[in-house]
Amino acid sequence: MTTSQSTNTKTNEHPSGDERYKTLDRTMKLFNYEKDALLEVLNSAQETFGYLTEDLLIYISKHLSVPMSQVYGVATFYHMFSFEPLGENNCIICLGTACHVKGADRIVEALSGEFKVGAGETTPDGVFSLTTARCLGSCGLAPVVVLNGEVRGKETPEGATRRVQEVVEASWSERQEAAEAG
Numbered sequence: 001m002t003t004s005q006s007t008n009t010k011t012n013e014h015p016s017g018d019e020r021y022k023t024l025d026r027t028m029k030l031f032n033y034e035k036d037a038l039l040e041v042l043n044s045a046q047e048t049f050g051y052l053t054e055d056l057l058i059y060i061s062k063h064l065s066v067p068m069s070q071v072y073g074v075a076t077f078y079h080m081f082s083f084e085p086l087g088e089n090n091c092i093i094c095l096g097t098a099c100h101v102k103g104a105d106r107i108v109e110a111l112s113g114e115f116k117v118g119a120g121e122t123t124p125d126g127v128f129s130l131t132t133a134r135c136l137g138s139c140g141l142a143p144v145v146v147l148n149g150e151v152r153g154k155e156t157p158e159g160a161t162r163r164v165q166e167v168v169e170a171s172w173s174e175r176q177e178a179a180e181a182g
């Protein structure tokens, strides 16, 4: 690491005092503040904060010395990055060509109708987000759905609805138990 980089680390601590920025700092340090680590650093930010904010993009741009336009360009290019807080449960439906041909649209319609949420939206209670993506890289399994990080291939509208229902109901139960416990 260069002298200026180590100075950066000390003087550019995020003023909010938010501990999560320290996790992001560690990732940037791990990659020696290399510009080429932008994708990994954005990933770390998304995992740590749940979604990307403008504040985070500015922080990353400053620390990696990458122009804000480039940071924003990369963050908006990849489907895995989100600019809004996701719900407790997130279902990603691949709408790439192979999945589209195998009926992925019908899965989106089924979930959208059942949970009253549009693609790219989160239910008002924050329990469920319906997300779509371009190719997820498992075309042989089309149509592909990822629910809470678990990949399922050859999914059907009925199967996806049932699985989402289970996790959503589990979240509601947890909330109710927490409320009853005071």
Ligand code: FES
Pocket: 094, 095, 096, 097, 098, 099, 100, 134, 135, 136, 137, 138, 139, 140, 142, 143, 144
């Ligand atoms: S098109 Fe869906 S995984 Fe490739």
